[in-house]
Structures are given as structure tokens and as C-alpha cells.
Amino acid sequence: MTEEGLMGSALEWGRHYAMVEPSSYRIDYAINPYMDPAVQPDPVRARDQWQHLAATLRSLGATVEEVPALPQAPDMVYAMNLGLVALRPDRTGSGGRSVVLSHMRHPQRRVETPAARAWFEAQGFTPSYVGREGIGAHFEAGDAFPFRGDLVVGHGPRTDELALRQLAGDLGVRVRGLRITHPGMYHLDLAFCPLDDEHALVCPAAFDDESAHRLLDLVPQPVVLSEEEAIGSWCANSVVVGRSVVMPGCPDRVRSRLDALGFDVVLVDVSEFHLGGGSVRCLTNPLDITVGLLPGPDAAAA
8 A cells, every 4th residue: 555645757767787697606805884795695505696686677677698708817806896877968859878997996806897888888878987997086886866957976885975076967967966975785786775755765874964964855755774774784875666666674664764755676585695795786787777967067066
């Protein structure tokens, strides 16, 4: 059931994904609080979980493109961070598909970028960068989401604040910057999940006080998560297909709220990938994001 007047319009994106097959997934190093090379994922169980996630998305009507993994890139399975796909119209209204490739903070992951570029180009996307090969601003696509016509971007642990202005100018959008301070929610996609044009899962504990207030003001009707809910269940690291929310876990209080808002909660077990610091959203990269050009002469980071 839905509560009268609370349902928003479904997201215009989230029905086409890239996923990197998990044959190379393992833990060779520790670049986040969850990783421990002494605790390795079970490769058979990981593949089964990955295949079930892909099948679940397809069963909900989404298209899933499978990207080959690099043997030397154990974190490439976290496809969300390969790049930010966006429509880049020019001022005449024409344009094409583009992708802002991630410039990874940690050098261990930069080996993924040439392979990501080749795959995106083969699919018809034009690549661009805000930094590359260790030079320039760092930007990781798990820190960026469109919401209500703007681009919401987290910065701090993985993405540099300098990247926000570059993204705004490159894509022609207003960028809403949020400072992430929580070590366990180092990407925005661990603390923020747009649900529709009115609602989003939001964990204020991930941000400094000013950014937390700005995000809560930006979302008309936020579903607020406690720190324990966000970290304990990974529930903000979810994927939305229409009115279905594909989640790795969902606390009872959050599920009751989502049920009341008319969302169908679909739980999938991706616990093997939690060992590497990622969940459902980290494993999927939306290929159907549209970002429009602002009408004024300049886009700006807010």
C-alpha cells in the first residue's frame, strides 16, 4: 500500500546496467575498512551471488551488459566506479552518450581505466576525464548520482572537491557537493540512494553537519537511515528499477517505510562482495543516466 500523496515519479534511469563478471574478484590489498587479504571470498559462492543479482535485475525488466574482467584487477567487479555515464547535449539540443571515466584515488585500481575506456568506446560512449594516471583531480563514479535535475557528488575520501567544478563545466549541470567524513561510508553510494523524484535513502552520519543538512533539505521526503542501519545492512547501496528496490539487506523499520511508499523490496545476498567493501550498487553501473545542460551560460558547483 502507499500513503496518499507520498508516491513520487519513478526515476528516469536505472533500467540498463553494466556489470563486470567476477572471475578476478579477490582481496589482494586493503584500501577500505572492510578489506582483509587474510579473509578471501569464496569464488564459487561469489559467482553464484553475482549471477543471481544479474538475473534479478533482468527479471525486473532491466538490461544487464556483462563486462570482461582483467586478471590483474581484483576490484574491477565493482563496476559502479568505472565511470559516470551521462547524456551530454550541446546547446542546440543534439548530443550523444558520454562517460566521465573515474580517476581512482588508490593506484591499485587505476589499471581498470584503460579496459573500461575500451569497453565504453565499443558501446558508443565518448570518454572524458577530470584527471588521469595520477595527475589531476580524483573522481570515482560511486560518488555521483543525478537527483531532481542536479548531480549530487560526495567528496573527501575518494573524490576531490576540485573535481566538482570540472564535472559541472564538463557536463553542464549544477553539482551539489557533499563532504563525506565517515571512514566506513567512503563513497556516496553507501549513504545515499535516490528512490524516485521525491524520496531517497539518506544516512546523515556519513557527512559533516553542514552537508548532512543540505542533503536532507535537497530530498523532499528522505528516508533517514541511522549509522547502524546503513553499515549493518548496506541498505543504501541498493539499485532501483521502477518501483522495485534491489537491496542486500533491509532493516524492519526501513522496510515498513518503503512498503508504505509503494516500493517493492527485493533482497539479494551479495555478502561475498561485502568483504571487498561493496554491495549491490557497487556491482552495477547505470548506463541510462541523462544529465541536461543548464540554460544559463555557466554551470556551477554548489
